[in-house]
Every structure is written in structure tokens, then in C-alpha cells.
Amino acid sequence: MTFDRVAIVESALDAYLDGASPAARALAPDAPLGAATTLTARKAVELFEDQVISRALDVAARELKRSDRSFYTISSAGHENNVVLGALLRITDPAFLHYRSGALMMARARQLPGSTPAFDTLLGVVASRDEPIAQGRHKVWGSRPLWIPPQTSTIASHLPKAMGLAFSLSRARRLGVAADLPRDAIVLASFGDASVNHATALAAINTARYAVHIGLPMPIVFVCEDNETGISVPTPERWIADTFARMEHLRYAVADGEIDEVWDAVAGAVRYVRGSRKPAFVHLRTVRLWGHAGSDAEHVYRSPGEIAGVEARDPLLRNARRLIETGAASPVELRALVEVTRERVLAAAEEATLRPRLRSAAEVTEPLAPFHAERVAARAGSPLSTDADRRETFGGELPEEQRLPTARTLAGCLNAALTDEMARRPELVLFGEDVGRKGGVYNVTHDLQRRFGGGRVFDTLLDETSILGIAQGAAHVGLLPIPEIQYLAYLHNALDQLRGEAASLQFFSSGQFRNPMVVRVPGLAYQKGFGGHFHNDNSIGALRDIPGLVLAVPARGDDAARMLRGAVAMAAEDGRVVVFLEPIALYHEKDLEADGDGGWLTDYPPPPAFLLPGEVGVYQTDASAPPDLLILSYANGLRLSLQAQRRLASEHGLASRVVDLRWLNPLPFEAIRAHAAEVGSVLVVDECRRTGGGVADAIVADLAEAGIGRRFGSVRAIDSFIPLGTAAAAVLVGLSQILDGALALAGQRARG
Numbered sequence: 001m002t003f004d005r006v007a008i009v010e011s012a013l014d015a016y017l018d019g020a021s022p023a024a025r026a027l028a029p030d031a032p033l034g035a036a037t038t039l040t041a042r043k044a045v046e047l048f049e050d051q052v053i054s055r056a057l058d059v060a061a062r063e064l065k066r067s068d069r070s071f072y073t074i075s076s077a078g079h080e081n082n083v084v085l086g087a088l089l090r091i092t093d094p095a096f097l098h099y100r101s102g103a104l105m106m107a108r109a110r111q112l113p114g115s116t117p118a119f120d121t122l123l124g125v126v127a128s129r130d131e132p133i134a135q136g137r138h139k140v141w142g143s144r145p146l147w148i149p150p151q152t153s154t155i156a157s158h159l160p161k162a163m164g165l166a167f168s169l170s171r172a173r174r175l176g177v178a179a180d181l182p183r184d185a186i187v188l189a190s191f192g193d194a195s196v197n198h199a200t201a202l203a204a205i206n207t208a209r210y211a212v213h214i215g216l217p218m219p220i221v222f223v224c225e226d227n228e229t230g231i232s233v234p235t236p237e238r239w240i241a242d243t244f245a246r247m248e249h250l251r252y253a254v255a256d257g258e259i260d261e262v263w264d265a266v267a268g269a270v271r272y273v274r275g276s277r278k279p280a281f282v283h284l285r286t287v288r289l290w291g292h293a294g295s296d297a298e299h300v301y302r303s304p305g306e307i308a309g310v311e312a313r314d315p316l317l318r319n320a321r322r323l324i325e326t327g328a329a330s331p332v333e334l335r336a337l338v339e340v341t342r343e344r345v346l347a348a349a350e351e352a353t354l355r356p357r358l359r360s361a362a363e364v365t366e367p368l369a370p371f372h373a374e375r376v377a378a379r380a381g382s383p384l385s386t387d388a389d390r391r392e393t394f395g396g397e398l399p400e401e402q403r404l405p406t407a408r409t410l411a412g413c414l415n416a417a418l419t420d421e422m423a424r425r426p427e428l429v430l431f432g433e434d435v436g437r438k439g440g441v442y443n444v445t446h447d448l449q450r451r452f453g454g455g456r457v458f459d460t461l462l463d464e465t466s467i468l469g470i471a472q473g474a475a476h477v478g479l480l481p482i483p484e485i486q487y488l489a490y491l492h493n494a495l496d497q498l499r500g501e502a503a504s505l506q507f508f509s510s511g512q513f514r515n516p517m518v519v520r521v522p523g524l525a526y527q528k529g530f531g532g533h534f535h536n537d538n539s540i541g542a543l544r545d546i547p548g549l550v551l552a553v554p555a556r557g558d559d560a561a562r563m564l565r566g567a568v569a570m571a572a573e574d575g576r577v578v579v580f581l582e583p584i585a586l587y588h589e590k591d592l593e594a595d596g597d598g599g600w601l602t603d604y605p606p607p608p609a610f611l612l613p614g615e616v617g618v619y620q621t622d623a624s625a626p627p628d629l630l631i632l633s634y635a636n637g638l639r640l641s642l643q644a645q646r647r648l649a650s651e652h653g654l655a656s657r658v659v660d661l662r663w664l665n666p667l668p669f670e671a672i673r674a675h676a677a678e679v680g681s682v683l684v685v686d687e688c689r690r691t692g693g694g695v696a697d698a699i700v701a702d703l704a705e706a707g708i709g710r711r712f713g714s715v716r717a718i719d720s721f722i723p724l725g726t727a728a729a730a731v732l733v734g735l736s737q738i739l740d741g742a743l744a745l746a747g748q749r750a751r752g
């Protein structure tokens, strides 16, 4: 048996067309294919053409690969009956597609005259800069005018945001957010039969059903393109049907058989979802031809008989027979169509190889992390609510009128700042576990639901993946979500939604799609009386390396309010994904050093005061002379460093400047370097885990490489999970370590 099955499948179609006899009577173009179907002859031929184009693209990708001119060979071959979804859904129905949705893509593009989907696909296959959606950053199905956000390679990861978009459609409209989608739009999410077992897929489907259960609209068509296998692992017989055919709040439909039967089944499901605003699960039966990808040696895990058996079920072969037998087309017409299409696609493939590719790092990263500081600043300052409006929102007294000693905690300032932001930006929605009625586990969202209503402030079900999926979907239609993940440790539960999806959307769509959001995450350690690792996670390593993600970590109330405004403005203006990490242990802290000193309370800075990345906080008691030591820190470490600062001065005569980094991704290197150049001796107080969990290694490395500063030291937490109770102190950074570190550094300086 030859391993190259492409030619075999191609010639089987040719041989059939060469030998087939035309029907006795030709069908009129507008006549249906059969008595029971709405699929006309004209449409059926059109669908067939789109299927042939898709098939020819797969062949071309493999041809180009042979000569090392293409980079992607996962094909749609065998899945081409998904074409009906391209024709039956509108281009204003957002679509999140499986990587085998080539025929669907061709059919959908027909709805937009002037589209060149085949050539665009080839540009993707050769990773050309001219490819309209990803510019060669990945081979994706995607198009802004066709409302197809690009998918990533992570299977099932697009389902939560598709669900989130369906969840948000009517909500956005009610909130007056101008989306470019009609009132009756529905969402499509397609995926494979192995992928549907993934926790991420099941999360999205579950949340969709849950929404219906509580009376919310969820107009989404889940399409399982079932080719009965995931790479080499067969899907057990009846598994998909047995699992999904009897789920409450999920209409199940099989799309199988002749193309007109597939058409009618899908049309029925689409009609149901559009009319009822409830979800459907379309079980589209397909086969997979030519292995998982060009590199997959299918003969290793499938017998020659099995491979030939699958090839005999080629949908193109079956559809050609149906068209001919019904009289919708003649063998000669179809033969000509196949020939011409193949030639056209191969010629286009040659042309695509001549197109330029991205070359420089600047070109590659151009859409990754847009930051227009002036526009963001303008956005942070407007629109401003009037005094009267604010008074009404706050119920009389404005938060800034409560001045010391009744000033605010971090939690209090955040609550006020969230209130101000929600009041002046109608597109803001805030949601998560317990944020609504309860007002958050730590009261940070207290009263927000009462003030702004359940449409804008709502509790979700307990699933971080779905929370971030809802955030992405909401952002796709113009809302500005502020989701909350209840604890930092539980963000990791759903991290792919941020890391693989939200943060990469602008990159893979060349900035054409965006999902701005500010993800609030209570986190970090030092909670008294409520311990253990899972509520005191002190590692930001998994967030710091996400390209383009902004990580804001306020320490005090006034900073938090101003940073939140900057974060929201960055999301609104530049589509950025911001993680706003709030140190839980400082939420209700009032004191800096001694009980009752009130040193950690601040006045509330009213809008529009804001802070942006790069802007650090500087604490130096005597600014007249350069200090002996620079201490760089953040969050709980800032408070400890300020305690150390006073003791170093009073007990050791050591003057220090403490800098609050505030922004941990990207790190404010410019400010760090400037302060280090002035002071010379640098101590980084990093409350996160020593190895890769925090920022100390990056800062020390940067300063050392740049040759800035003379002496460096750091105190960091131990590489351990946080134990329950008082033992936590044994692995966390404490005041005495900071003092020791500072003195050691000063001693070295004195000796040096």
C-alpha cells in the first residue's frame, strides 16, 4: 500500500466522474434535489464547488510542503460537508471554527462578494505577510468581514468564548453597546469528536445549558465534526450520540447521509437556535482522509483495509453521485468543475509562494501589545461623570469626602473606583463567583449589583474557564468585562483562556479582533488566620511570561484606584488584557507599623487621576541627599519595605529609597534603571517564590547586564507551597530578612 493516499482519492473521484452516466432528466436550477428537501440544484452545485475548492487547497498545501514552501498540512479532506454551515449561517453570525472547516469557509465567503478565500488560505499555508487575518503568524481560519475570529491550535479552547459571545449578545444590546451584529445573530462553534471530551469543551457546553436553565438566552450552534478519531485514537462507537443526544437544554441533531439530508438537518438546527435563542448540538458525520496532518503516518495505526474503507466514504464522491443521480449536474459538468478548480488553486498556490513573509521582530510583534499612551491617558480622563451623577451613584457623600482618619482601605478604594468606572462607562460589566449579591468574598464588590443592576454585575457559576470565556465573548461584542477569579491559585485552573486565547487574539488577528478586559484576581500571601497555599498563592511566574499581558499589582488604596483607571483605559483604548492582582492580605489593612497608626489608609483619589505602566511609586523621607540604598518592591513587600525603611534609618542610620514597582508585566525597567543609576546599591524585596515565581531575577539580571548599579541583593520567598497557620512565616519574606539583606548590602558597600 502506498503511503500517499492523495492521488488515490483524487483518481477515485475522477474515475467515477469519467464513468458516470447522466440522469435521464436535468433538474431546473431552482428545483429541490428531492421531494423532502429545501436544497436546490443550483445551491447543491455551488456547495460542491466549494467542497472541491477546499479539497484542492488541501492538495496544494501538501504539494507545497514537498518543496518546503508551506508550513501547514492539516486538511479539511473528508470534512467537506461542513460546507452547509457556511451557506446556512450568515456572515453576521460569529463563527469559531475547527481547523478542518475549509469548505465551510469557502461557502461563507460567497456571502461577501469580492472575497478571495482560497487565495487567502494559501497565503496562510505559506505563512505570508499578505494573509489578511494573521499575516502569517499562524495558519488559521479567520476573517474580520466574515466575523470569524481566528482560532488557536489548542483544541476546544475556543468554545468558552463562543459560548461567552452567545451569552453576551442580547446583554450588550440591552446596555446600548454598539455591536455590529443584528438582533437575531447566533454563534457557531465547531470542533472535533475527540476534542469534545476536553474539559474546556464540556465547560462551555455545561455553561450554555446552565444559562438556559436559569432563563438566559444562549443562541449557539455547537457542531461536532465527527470523523470517529482523534489523531490515532478511535472515538468509541455511539459515544458522541449517547453523550449528547439526551442532554437537557441542548437540542441534538444528526447531520448525516446525502448532502440534502445534511442540509436539512443543519437548517433545522440553525432555525431552532435562531428562533428559540437556545443551544443546539449538531452531530456532523464526517471522515478524515490522509491522516491527521501531512506528517502523520496513518498506516502505523490503521490497516490498509481501514484506510481504504474510509476513502470509500469520501463525501465528494458521494455528493457527486447525488448531484448526478438527481440531475442537478451532469458528469461532464462536474468533471470540468473539478479540473478547472484544481488548476486555479494550483496556480494560486504558486502565486502565494511569491508573497512576502514577516521578517523582523518588530513586524512579528506589531499587534501584540499596542500602547498609545496619549490616547490611553485621554481615555482615562473621559468621559467624566458630573458631581451630581456621582453623588447619586454613591448615594450622597462622595468617597473622597471621607478623609483621614476615616480614610479608606485598599478594599474600600477599589470598591469606590469600581463604582466610579462603572458609572462613567456603560460598557463595563463585572462578574464572577460571589461578586453579586454577596459583594465578593472580601467585600470589594459590595453594593455594586444594587447600584448597577444584575445586567451589569452578576454572579456566575463556579467555573473559571467559563468566567474567562464569558469575558472574551463579551469583549468580542464591545462590552468591557471585569471578571473576577476568586483566588490566584484558581486562575491556573483556567489559565489557557488567558494565556493561549485572550492574550493572543490581537496577535493572531493582526489587531482586527480584540478582547479587552481587566481580570481582577485577589491573590498573594500573608493572610492572617486564613491560610494554606490555595488562598495564599505567591507566584506570578505563569502570568509574567504571557506576551502582551499587563500585570498590575497595587499595594495601597489610592494607588489601586488610579491603577484601575489606567488599566480600564488601556483595555478600552488598546484592547489590552490586564490582570489586576489585588493583595488579599492588604484589602482591609489599616496600619503600616503599629496597631492603630492608620498608616495604610489613604484618601480616595477621585477621577480622573490615573496611573499607567512604567509609573512607579517613590518613598524617600529625606529627598535632599541621595540615599544609601534602593529597595525595589511591590504589594505586601512594599509595606514591609516601608517598615524596614524607618528602622534602617532610626536604628542604623541608613537612608533608603523605596520604590513600588506597581506594574510587574511589563516591568518598569526604565524607572528601575534610573533609580538604580542614582543610588547604586539595590535590594529587591520580592514576596513571590525565589525561582521564577517573582521579579527579582529579572530585575537583577537587567541591571547587571546594563552595568547599572554597583551592588545587588534580593530577599525572596522560599520555593515552597505555603503551609497552613504560623508555619507560613517560615517560607515567606519577613521584615527581619529585609533588614538583614539591607544591612548586608550596606556592609558590602562600606567595605567596597
Ligand SMILES: Cc1ncc(C[n+]2csc(CCOP(=O)(O)OP(=O)(O)O)c2C)c(N)n1
Pocket: 100, 153, 154, 155, 191, 192, 193, 194, 195, 196, 225, 227, 229, 230, 231, 288, 292
Ligand atoms: C489541548 C490540546 N491537546 C492536544 C492537542 C494535540 N492535538 C491536536 S489535534 C488532536 C486530535 C483532535 O481530534 P478531534 O477533536 O477528533 O479532531 P480531528 O483532528 O479528528 O478533526 C490532538 C490531540 C491540542 N492541539 N490541544
